[in-house]
Every structure is written in C-alpha cells, then in structure tokens.
Amino acid sequence: MKRFVKLIVIIIPLLLSAQDKTCAGCGEPVAEGQYLKIGTKFFHPEHFTCNHCGQPIKGKYFELKGRFYDETCYFNHVLPPCAWCNKPLDDRVISFEGKLYHQDCYRKHVALRCAACDGLIESTYFEDFWGNKYHQEHLKNGYKCVYCSRLISEKVTGGGVEYGDGRHVCNLCRKGAIDTEQQAAFLLDRVKELLWEENIRISLETIPVYLVDRPKMQELLGQRSGRETGFTRNRTTFRNGFVSNREFDIFILNGMPEIHFISTVAHELMHVWLHLNASDKMDRRLIEGSCNYASELILKHFADPEKEIILHGLRSEEDPVYGTGYRVVRAWAGKHGRKVWLDYLKEHLSLP
Numbered sequence: 001m002k003r004f005v006k007l008i009v010i011i012i013p014l015l016l017s018a019q020d021k022t023c024a025g026c027g028e029p030v031a032e033g034q035y036l037k038i039g040t041k042f043f044h045p046e047h048f049t050c051n052h053c054g055q056p057i058k059g060k061y062f063e064l065k066g067r068f069y070d071e072t073c074y075f076n077h078v079l080p081p082c083a084w085c086n087k088p089l090d091d092r093v094i095s096f097e098g099k100l101y102h103q104d105c106y107r108k109h110v111a112l113r114c115a116a117c118d119g120l121i122e123s124t125y126f127e128d129f130w131g132n133k134y135h136q137e138h139l140k141n142g143y144k145c146v147y148c149s150r151l152i153s154e155k156v157t158g159g160g161v162e163y164g165d166g167r168h169v170c171n172l173c174r175k176g177a178i179d180t181e182q183q184a185a186f187l188l189d190r191v192k193e194l195l196w197e198e199n200i201r202i203s204l205e206t207i208p209v210y211l212v213d214r215p216k217m218q219e220l221l222g223q224r225s226g227r228e229t230g231f232t233r234n235r236t237t238f239r240n241g242f243v244s245n246r247e248f249d250i251f252i253l254n255g256m257p258e259i260h261f262i263s264t265v266a267h268e269l270m271h272v273w274l275h276l277n278a279s280d281k282m283d284r285r286l287i288e289g290s291c292n293y294a295s296e297l298i299l300k301h302f303a304d305p306e307k308e309i310i311l312h313g314l315r316s317e318e319d320p321v322y323g324t325g326y327r328v329v330r331a332w333a334g335k336h337g338r339k340v341w342l343d344y345l346k347e348h349l350s351l352p
C-alpha cells in the first residue's frame, strides 16, 4: 500500500584520519581534518555539490539514483510536484501507487477512507458491490445488508433492521420493501403485463401471491435446491386422466426490496408459463435458466440502479442449474431471438 519515503540524511562532518582518502569530486586527497563522508565516498566540503545547480551542498542533502541534490533543488526541480495539489513536495513525502504526495494531501484526499466511519484504512478492508470500502473490523459486530451488500451503518445506510428470520436489511433497502400482499398483488400484475409485452403470455385471470418468511419458504421448498426467494405451487386437477384445471399459488419471501421482489416474481411467473405451455419433464437447467432469463428481461424495464446487483448475481451464479442453465438460455435466445426461444420451450425437454 503506501509507504513513507526516506529521503533525508543529515550531513555529519567526520573528524577522522584522512590517510589515503581521495575526494570523489576532484580526485585529490582529502586533507587531514574536516571532510565529508557520504556513504562510502569522501568529499572536500566544497566539492560535494548539487547535481542540479552545481553549488556546494550545505545542510540536508538528498540522493536520487546515485546523484546528490540540495533541498531546494531537490523539491523544486528534481522531484515531480505533489500528485494531488501540484505544488512542490516537502521532506515528508508519501508514495502511493507510484505517485508522490504531501503527507496532508495524501491523508485528506488520497488515502483510502472507510465509508462507515471515515477513518483512514491502513490495513485490511472489505468492499461492497458499489465500491465502498470499509475497515474489516466493522464486521465483528456489524452486518452487511443481504440485499445490497452495503455495511449496515449510520453513515452509509442510515442503519438497518434484523428480521425475525435472521436477515439483516439496511434502511435503504427497507424503504421500498414489499411487506403487504396488496403491494405484492399489484406488482405481480405489473410484471405479468410486462411479460405479456415480451410475448410471455399468461392468460390466467388471478394468480394468488403470498408473502412468507424464510422458515416457511424452506418448508415449501422442502428438499429442492431452490433459490429461497420464491416458490410456485402448481395445483393440477385431473379428470379421466386428463388435466382439467391448473391453478397456481406464488410464494415470495417477505420484506424484499421492490426490485428484488420484481425479479423474483418474474422468475416465478415464468414457471407458471412453463407449466401451462411446456412439458413437466423438462430438464431443470432449461426450466430455471429460462426463469432467470425472464427475470433479466423484466429488470430491463426498471431504472432502479439496485438491479445491477441482481443482474450481477445472475451472471456470476455458479450453480449448474441456475447459473449454467441461465447462461446457455441467454446466449441461445440472444442469438435466435425471443420468439424462437419460446417456441423451443414448447417442444423440447433439454437445453439447446
């Protein structure tokens, strides 16, 4: 990271025997008595000169690449100016990432600062999705928001809350969180309309949506390795061996920020579309990959910058079903078009 540059050596005139010693300036023997010893070299005091102005150096000297300078020349002509304020440096230079700064300029403007406490970061730190950096120590008794990854702190998020099911959610995310089934039903309709525009058409009049906490969601998911944010229950009625009626219930994790709710409900509505239009025997990678792709299509309709963390999550998902499935579907639909993708889903069971 940063380091202080040691530049200063004070000349200490040495009163030693000068036998057999020659001046590195003129090559003549130095006289018995006072002379200068710089490293392993000896100088007549008048021959120890500044490489810039040629005058004998009195007081502090500075060495750079084997050459010597007096203080004035060194800071005004040899060193570049401070990379922050552009004024000549002084003898307390700080070097950081290849640039030189005044100590004050560095501390006030350049040094890494913690987004939560504004203190200098001089050792380990962590970074959230948005590039804010924080002292590592804050995690000892603090939490990252499960939705936006920011450190829950007064300065960054205005605090936050812990849900009954253990989720830590910052107040930025709390502000637009979906807590009521009226909000949920309204947004589900909105997403259904947007899917319709994308040719993903679900004609069912009503699809009930329920908000549940984490334990309830885990209970619904059972042994499935699902994302624990949403679940679609399919209630199929058979008559004489044929499907006579299909009904669906959608369960979404409560208290999620609006954009996370939207992304999840788009995914679940795509499940509904698949139940209505495709085979139940479809490969899970094609199912979940397509549902994640539907999420992405819907997120495009929203300007909320917080969606970036969701898109990033989709793209970097490592799970072979949700991640690989999504990437294959996305690339394929991108190449052949949305309509070909939807037709493909109606007729095939596995990834293209």
Ligand SMILES: [Zn+2]
Pocket (backbone or CB within 6 Å): 023, 024, 025, 026, 027, 028, 043, 044, 047
């Ligand atoms: Zn000399």
Ligand SMILES: [Zn+2]
Pocket (backbone or CB within 6 Å): 050, 051, 052, 053, 054, 055, 069, 070, 072, 073, 074
């Ligand atoms: Zn000089």
Ligand SMILES: [Zn+2]
Pocket (backbone or CB within 6 Å): 082, 083, 084, 085, 086, 087, 101, 102, 105
């Ligand atoms: Zn400066």
Ligand SMILES: [Zn+2]
Pocket (backbone or CB within 6 Å): 114, 115, 116, 117, 118, 119, 134, 135, 138
């Ligand atoms: Zn801090």
Ligand SMILES: [Zn+2]
Pocket (backbone or CB within 6 Å): 145, 146, 147, 148, 149, 150, 169, 170, 171, 172, 173, 174
């Ligand atoms: Zn948050």
Ligand SMILES: [Zn+2]
Pocket (backbone or CB within 6 Å): 267, 271, 288, 291
């Ligand atoms: Zn799914």
